[in-house]
Amino acid sequence: MSDKPILLLVDGSSFLYRAYHALPDLRGPEGQPTGAVHGLVAMMKKLREDVGAEHAACVFDAKGPTFRDEWYPEYKAQRAPMPDALREQIAPIHEVVKLLGWPVLEVPGIEADDAIGTLARLGAESGHRVVIATGDKDLAQLVNPDVSLVNTMSKPPERLDEAGVLAKFGVAPDRIIDYLSLMGDTVDNVPGVEKVGPKTAAKWIAEYGSLDGVIASADQIKGVAGENLRKALDWLPMGRKLVTVVLDCDLSGHVPGWPALDALALKAVDQAALQDFYKRYGFKTWLRELEGGAAAAAKPAPLVQSMQGTQDMFADAPPAAAVDKRYDTVLNWEQFDAWLARLNAAALTALDTETDSLDGMQAHIVGLSFSVKPGEACYIPLRHAGPDAPAQLPLDEVLARLRPWFEDAGKKKLGQNIKYDTHVLANHGIAVAGYAHDTMLQSYVLEAHKTHGLGALGERYLGRAGLSYEDLCGKGVHQIPFAQVDVAKAAEYSSEDSDMCLQVHELLAPKLQAEAGLSYVYEQIEMPVSALLARIERNGVLIDAARLQAQSHELAQRLVLIEQEAYTIAGQPFNMGSPKQIGEILFTKLGLPVVKKTATGAPSTDEEVLDKLAADYPLPAKILEYRGLAKLKSTYTDKLPLMVNAQTGRVHTNYAQAVAVTGRLSSNDPNLQNIPIRTAEGRRVREAFVAPAGHHIVSADYSQIELRIMAHISEDPGLLRAFGEGMDVHRATASEVFGTPVNEVTTEQRRYAKTINFGLIYGMGAFGLAQSLGIEQKAAKDYIDRYFTRFAGVKRYMDDTKARAAELGYVETLFGRRIYLPEIKGGNGPRKAGAERQSINAPMQGTAADLIKLAMIAVQAALDQQGKQTRIVMQVHDELVFEVPDAELDWVKAQVPALMAGVARLKVPLLAEVGVGSNWDEAH
Known part of the structure; x- marks a missing residue:
């Protein structure tokens, strides 16, 4: 290892973006965003501890254009603007980096890369070993015997010397510029050679020696790649100029004493000011370190290649506990029997399956791990097949011996995402019982707005x-x-996964038990629903593939006709899938008004824009129609037949349980919840969801559930009366708003009232209502004012809810589920307004989600108790879909609505309606 002093240069601009996107939406005491600050502080502290640097600088991009913008005006033109929540963190990031003792450098007119390149060159020339902390591949061109890169945000942390650059990119550091020139850079809007990626770029440089060699041999390179290269020949010199880091920038005026590096000496940590900073931003763990006298000053240490990177990213994470780990690899029956005895004796066992697929319905076991005590776990390899794999116990016999334990409900089990493991074991014929806890669901109930993977929980x-x-x-x-x-x-x-799962559970379980509402949601809703979802997913739903294929053929013909009609209106053919060509036709050729622009300044052609233009112009309407049918065809009529399970002949969706903060389920692979129902073509897709012979499809749907919840929560007399008397609530609302007797309300007035009713529960204001109804904003405001005059309880509920949410930072459902709203305290402008709207709707949407889950549990329990063969095959928002034997049809039609209505007692009646048909569309 070199004895040279170290100059440590941190690419602050690279890391602040990565920290912002890598971490959840963390917030300080005043609601201010702190995620990027967290990430930068953790990284800067760790770098200073692990790299024994005498001199250092954290370099950021300055605002405004640079010399590259003069060379090429389109440079970085497509880069999205910095998110507001990140922009708010720039000043505190600069402040805290300085408090940590780091010189901060920000030079107007040049990029951070160029300042780093210049400092790296000067540092190496003055006898330093230069370490650059960055995640930017462009800086690989600076690597030489005295300059290396380290990326502490990769896992594991990555260190690149000359050999490392060659291994990672396939070219040496002195050819990185050529490599980048050929590929281009979409982030910086630097064109390269079209369709040339890393492999082709590295291959060409290896074959022809350099970019100049590639250019000289352009005529010899065949195929499409060769054609694209020849098209780019005039551009490549400018591309090379743009991607080359400048090494001779004038930093005088920004680095005192330039070109000497004395001003870049690391300083002592300003502990008093840092303590105040940590209090302001809620960094409790680091504050405890300072207040407890922990050494916060830098401790010179040799450069290590295994930096722990993001371990300290979460400010409230406790220091890693010193756990004495004992992990066994079970390779013989004596070890197996000893562990089986421990499983049978344990009060609770964490288990994890290692498999050959992420699809639970298709996955098979490769190995199993178990943990019965913190720090103690075992792994049973069963199907490892590497060249050095040891002899392993036979899979079938191991599962046979474990089956009694797996299927014993008295042997309590714990897992992370237990639904997946339930499927995996079912694939091997094991009906696992006794799952008592799921750490993913514990985290979800406690903090739905955060991430719930085991790594994040650890x-x-x-x-x-x-x-x-x-x-x-x-x-x-x-x-x-x-x-x-x-x-x-x-x-x-695998042993670590089971061990961590057990340890995380021991921390989360008391948190849930301490809150009665959260405990109820976890124990009585989420855990039973997890087991039920596994059953529903395995049930699957029968698909008529031939019907979908016929629909696809019809849609293809429709699309061709619409395309020709669009060409006629436009006066020329164009690519219906190209926003750029659509923009040229609409705004350049036809001169339609520009509604809004994209981040790059081009006229937008998104759905909102086309929808507005379609009211007055025929071509946008045709484009919208084309897009809708094309999406329907590609997403459903083409794709669903390909997703039929060959063994079952059915489609098996996956219901993600820990995604939506409101508690709603999310369907994917395929998404059965987003099939459009407002168009005839979309509804026809539902015709392909069919019942087998001797069965019918039954749909059971809560009626106006969120409005009923609004009536219950707000206790508004008008709404309570309307629902209590079984009135048409939209007609009753119209009567109040328009001052018209109920029996004289017109269809148009009812439509307005329906829009108002549903709009207000989503927090819609006058602007949104005006857009929805196509009326003036003043008229919309008048309608809202009249509504709130007649339904004062609703207005009171909204005001009280926003105030309480701003105080607590969350809202709750009727059953105690908490929905956190991080931006209601510290958000600004539109973000805070959005959080306030969400605070109004979230209790209703979350309560509706809780109700449908309770309904699923109640209905399935009744089916099981009475030995019925009826199966739940889908859950879509407020609807349950059943596959019902004809002999049970009368029972289902009578009992399911009653069971759904009886899961909770509200101040208004809960009403569930059923429909019956040979397919899903008929049942609606």
Whole structure:
């Protein structure tokens, strides 16, 4: 290792973006965004501890144009503007970096990369070993024997010397400029050679030696790539100029004593000011370190290649506990029997399956891990097939011996996303019972707005993330199956997952028990629903593939006709899928008004714009019609037949339980909740969801559930009376708003009232209502004022809810589910207004989500108790869809609505309506 002093240069602009996007939406005591600040502080502290640097600088991009904008006006023209929540964190980031003792450099007119390049050159020339902390591949061109890169935000942390650059990019550091020139840079809007990616760029440079060699040999390169290269020849010199980091910038006036580096000496940490900063931004763990006298000053240490990177990203994460880990790899029956005895004796066992697929319905076991005590776990490899894989116990016999334990409801089990493991075990014929806890659902109920992966939970609650799947298997095309992972590494990874799961549970369980509402939501709603969703997913739904294929054919013909009609209106053919060409036709050729622009300044052609223009112009209407049918065809009529499970003949969706903050389920692969129903073509897709012979499809749907919840929560007399008397609530609202007797309300007045009713529960204001009804904003405001005069309880509920949400930072459903609104305290302008709108709707939407889950549980319990063969096959928002044997049809039609209406007692009646048909559309 070199004895040279170290100059440490941090690419602050690169890392602040990465920290912002990598971390959840963290907020300080006043609601101010702090995620990027968290990330930068954690990284700067760690770098200073791990890199024994005498001199350093944290370099940021300055506002305004640089010399590259003069060379090429389109430089970075497509880059989206900085998010408001990140912009708010720039000043505190600069402040805290300085308090941590780092010189901060921001030079107008030049980019951070150029300042770093210049400092790196000067540092190397003055006898320093230069370490650049960055995640930007452009800076790989600076690497030489005295300059290396380190990326502490990658996992594992990445360090690139000359050999590392060659291994990662396929070219040496002195050819990175050529490599980048050929590929271009979409982020900076620097064109390269079209369709030339990393592999082709590296291949050409290896074959022809350099960019100049590639240019000289352009005529010899065949195929489309060669044609694209020849088209780009005139541009490539400018591309090379743009991607080249400048090494001779004048930093005088920004670095005192330039070109000497004395001003870049690391300073002592300003502990008093730092303490105040940590209080302001709510960094409790770091504040405790300072107040407890923990050493905050830098401690010179040798450069290590295994920096822990983002371990300290979550400010409230406790320091990693010193856990004495004992992980066993079970390779013989003696070890197996010893662990089986421990499982049978344990009060609670955490388990994890390692498999060959992320699709639970298709996955099969590669290995199993168990933990019965913090720090103690085992891994049973069963299907590892690498060249060095040891002899393993036979899969079938291991599962046979474990089956009694798996299927014993008295043997309490714990997991992370237990629905997935339930599917995996079911694929091997094991009906697992006794799942008592799921750490993913515990986290979801406690903090739905955060992430719930086991790695994130480990960071948040244990101060350690553990190994990641990518650590073992790699990424992308180089990723290997888990069965090929070295058994020793697999054992460490899987055992750690079970161990961490158990430890996270021991921290989360008391938090849930301390809150009666949260405990109810977890124990009585989410855990039972998890088991039920596994059953619904395995049930699947029968699809008439031939009917969908016929619909696809019809849609294809329709699309061709619409395309020709659009060409006629436009006066020329154009690409109906190209926003650029559509923009040229609409705004340049036809001169239609520009409604709004994209981030790059081009006229927008998004759906909102086309919808507005369609009211007055025929071509936008045709484009909208084309887009809608094309999406329907590609997403459903083409795709659904391909997703039929070959073994069951059915489509099996996955219901994500821990995604929506309101508690709603999310359907994916395929998404059965987003099939459009407002168009005839969309409704026809539902015709393909059919019942088998001797069965019918039954749809049971809560009627106007969110309005009923609004009536209950607000206790508004008008709404309570309307629902209590079984009136048409929209007609009753119209009567009040328009001062018209109920029996004289017109269809148009009822439509207005319906829009007002549903708009207000989503927090809609006068502007939104005016747009929805196509009226003047003043008229919309008058309608809202009249509504609130007649329904004063609704107005009171909205005002009280916003005030309480601003005080607490969250709202609650009727059952105690908490929905956090981070921006209601610290958000500005539109963000805060959006959080206030959400505070009004979230209790209703969340309560509706709780009700449909309780309904699922109640209905399935009745089906099981009475031995019925009826199966729930789908859950779509406020609707349950059943596959019902004809002999049970009368029972389902009578009992299911009653069961759904009886899951809660509100101040207004709950009403569920049923429909019956041979397919889903008929049942609606």
